[in-house]
Amino acid sequence: MFSALIYSFLFLSAHVFSIHAQEFFQEQLTLRPHRDGTVLGHFAFTTLLKSATPREPETIRIEDTSQHYTLFPLALGQVLREYAITELHLSLNAGKWSYDRWGYPEEDGVGTGAELWAWMAEGPGASVDERWRGLRSNLAGLFCASLGSMDEQRTTSPSLTFLPEGDLPGPSTPYQLRHGTLPSENVCTENLTPFLKLLPCKSLSGIASLLNPHRLFDADWHGMGIHVRYVENAGVEVRLTFQGVFDPVRYSTDGKRDWSLHSIFDRTIQKTCPVARHSKIRLISTTDAVDVSPAPNTFNAAFSVYDVNTVSKPLDISMQWSNESHFEYPLSLDSPPPTHISVRRTLKGTEQSRGQLAIVIENHQDKQIKASYLETMPWLLQFHLNSIQVKWNSAPRDDLMSIVSYIPPVPHSRPTLLQSVLTLPPNGTMDLTIDVTKPFLRYTEHPPDAQRGWDLPPAVFRPLIIANDSNLRRLPRIYTPILLVDLATPDFSMPYNVIIMSCTLIALIFGSVFNLLTRKFVLTKIPNEPPQ
C-alpha cells in the first residue's frame, strides 16, 4: 500500500517534470582520416534542456528553485545555477595540435593545457569576480583539475576573440567575459572519470563505450571539453566533447594505415544508449580509394553516416586501403594548406632578463584577411609595445597592425592583455616582433621544479573577415603552441648559506669580543726556580 503510494507519487512527479523541462540527449562520433595516416576521433554528447534559461544574477541571493534532471548532468547544473553562468567553455588538452597536418579541429579549443572561459551577466547579488572564483574552484573539484590556481594572475577578459557561441538573454543586461589558461595542466584518467559520470549512459553503452582511457591517452593529441551555452527558443545546451588524433600506423604490425574502431579504441559498440535520440557516427570521406565496412546507412560525397541505434551490433567500422601494401608518410604538406592562415610563435634570446617574441603569420589565401591576435601573457613576460615591428614579406609595414586594447601587467597580480587586429594582404608572410622583459620573481613564487621554466599560454588568432566573400563564415580560432620561458632562478640553498655564514661570523666576532671584554689580563711574575 505504502509502496504503491510512493510509486504513484514518483510517477506523478516524473510526469510533472517532464512537462516542465524536456531533455534531449544525442551523441555523435566523427571520424576523419588524415593524409599522414592519423585518424581524428571527435566525440560529442549533447544534452538540451528545453526551454530552460540561465539563472539571473539578481536571484543569486535567494533560494534557487530545485533542480530535477533525468539526462542533464546534475553536478554541472548545480554549478551553473549556483554562479549564474550563461555560457561556459572548459577544455583540457594535451599535445600540440598541428594545423598544417590536420587542418581545423572539430572543436576550436585546442590550446595545450587547461582553458576556461565563461560569460556571466552582471548583477547585484555577487560580483562577477566572486562568481568566477567560485566557478573555478568548483570545476576544479568536479573535474579533478588544478583550475583553482587559475587565479587573478591568469584571468583576463578578451572579448574580441572569445565571442559567445550561443545567445545572451536579456537585450539590456550587461555581460562580462572571464578567461583563464593553465598551459602546464596535464590531462589523464582522473579527468575522464568525472567526465564519463556526467553522461546518461556513462561509458557502458552507445558511442561513449568507445572511450577507453588507455587508448585515448595514448593518442598523438587528445583533449576533452565541456561547453555550455544558451540558445534562444531552444534552451540550455551542454556539450561534452572528446577529441583525439590516433595513429593506426603506430599500432599496426605491418605498417599499414588500415584502422577499425577496435584497433583504435580496443573496443566496439555492443549496445545502444537507450536514451539517446540520435546516435550517429559520421565518417568523413577521403579522396583515396578505400574499402569501408560495414556499409553506411546514408552516404554522400562529404561523409557517410551510421545510425548506431539501428545498425547491427557489435559495430566495428573499419577502413582499409587495400591497394596499399605499406603506408608511406607524405613528404610534403597539403597544398593548398588546410587552414586559412598558419602561425608560428617563438621566444628568442638566451638572456634571462630580455628576449624577443617573434610571430610569423602566413596568409594562404588569394584574398585579404583580417585576423584578431590575442596575447594573454602572465606578468612573467612583459611586452615593450614601442618595439613592435611588423614586416610584410620583409618590408616594414606598421600600418597592418592596429591595437584594439592593451592592459599592461601588474607584477605579482595581473596579466597582460593585448588584443589587436592584423590585416593580412593576399599570399604572403607577416613577421611580427616584440621585445620582452623577463622579470625577477620572489623567492616563494617559484614552483617546486623551478629549473624547468614556466609555460606560457598560447596566442590565439581568429580570422575575422574574408574580403570579397559575401557570406561571412565564422572561422575557428587558431592556437599557437605554448612556449617555455626560462626565468632567472636563484640558488635555493643561498638563504641557508647566508644564514649559516652570518651566524658563524657573529659567533666568531661576538665570542672574541666577549672574551676580550671579560678576561682580565694581569702580569704575573714567575719566580726563578731555585737551582736543584
Added chain:
Amino acid sequence: MSNTLGMYRTVKRLGIPDSNIILMLADDTACNPRNKFPGCVYSNAARNLDLYGDNIEVDYRGYEVTVENFIRVLTGRVDPSVPRSKRLLTDDRSNIFVYMTGHGGNEFLKFQDNEEISAFDIADAFEQMWQKRRYNEILFMIDTCQANGMYSKFYSPNILATGSSEVGQNSYSYENDNDIGVAVIDSFTHHILQFMEGIDKTSQKTMQDLFDVFDPVKIHSTPGVRSDLFHRPLSQTLVTDFFGGVSQAEVFLPLIDTKTSMPPNGLDSKQPRAQDDPQDDAVDDDSGVFPSIRGSYDADLLALSSGKISLSSQDGMPARGARAWTSIALVGALVVWVGIRTRAKR
C-alpha cells in the same frame, strides 16, 4: 606512486567511495609521455594489475600537493571556495586512515623535493583535529626511509601508527621494472597489500594480524608499530575499521523486550539511533521472537556481525557506534619523482 595507488585501490575495493578518499599525487606518471604504458601504473614488474584503472579520482595533484594544503586538509582550515571533494569532511565518529610515502628522513618527509613536513607538524595537526573532534580514531601509516621517526612525536589520543623502518634505516623498494626503468613498489607497502588482497569487507582479521605479517627479513627494514595512544587492544580492532567502508547490520531486541529488560540508560542511548532509519517502523511489527534487522545487507555480513553486535549492545555503544557509523577517509599522500624510486641513499 604505486604505493599510494595500491592503497587507494585497496580501500576502494573494500567499499570506501571516492567521495571519502582524498588522494594526493604530486606526479602525472600515468599520462606522462615518458610512460610507455599510457594511463597505467602497475603494481609490480609482472604488470598484471593496473592500479590506475578506468575509474580514478585524484583530488590534489601536481603543484597543489604542498605541506600547506596537506595540513589544511587535515585541520579543515580551508578557503570557503574549496570544493567538497578537496575537504576532509569528518567528525568525531570518523575513522581516518592516513597513508604517506615518499622520500623521508629522521622526523621529516619531503614534498615535491623542495619542502618537507616534520613529525611535529603532523603531531600538532592531529592534536588540532582531536580538539576539533574531527576524528574518532586514526591509523597513520608511512613508508619512507627512517619512517618511524615520523610518528614518534604524536601525543593525541586514539592514534595507531605504523612505519616501514626505524630511524637510521633505509626503506627499500620491492622490485624493479626494467622496461620502464624504475622501481615499482616498496617492500613494506607491497607486503601490506599482499595481506590486504586476502581481505574482503566481511573479514574479521584484526590489526594484530596485519602487524604480525611484518617480517623484517622480507621487508629489509624493521617496521614499527606505535599503539600506546590507542585505547583498544589491537587483537580486537578489525582491519576493516580503517580500510573498509563496512555497513554494519544491527540486530537489537524487539522494542517490548528492550523496555522491560534494558536499563534506562541503555534505552536512552538506543532511542535516537532507532529513529535514524524510518524503515524501522515497517520492520518492527514482526513478532517479538526474532530480532528485527535494520537495513538490507547481504547474508554473510549479517551472520558474522550479528553475534558480535548483540554482545556489544550490553556493554554500551561507543565502540560499536563508532564502527557502525564510521566513514573512513583516506588521505593518501604524495609520491615524489618517478625516476627516483631507489631508497638506497640516506
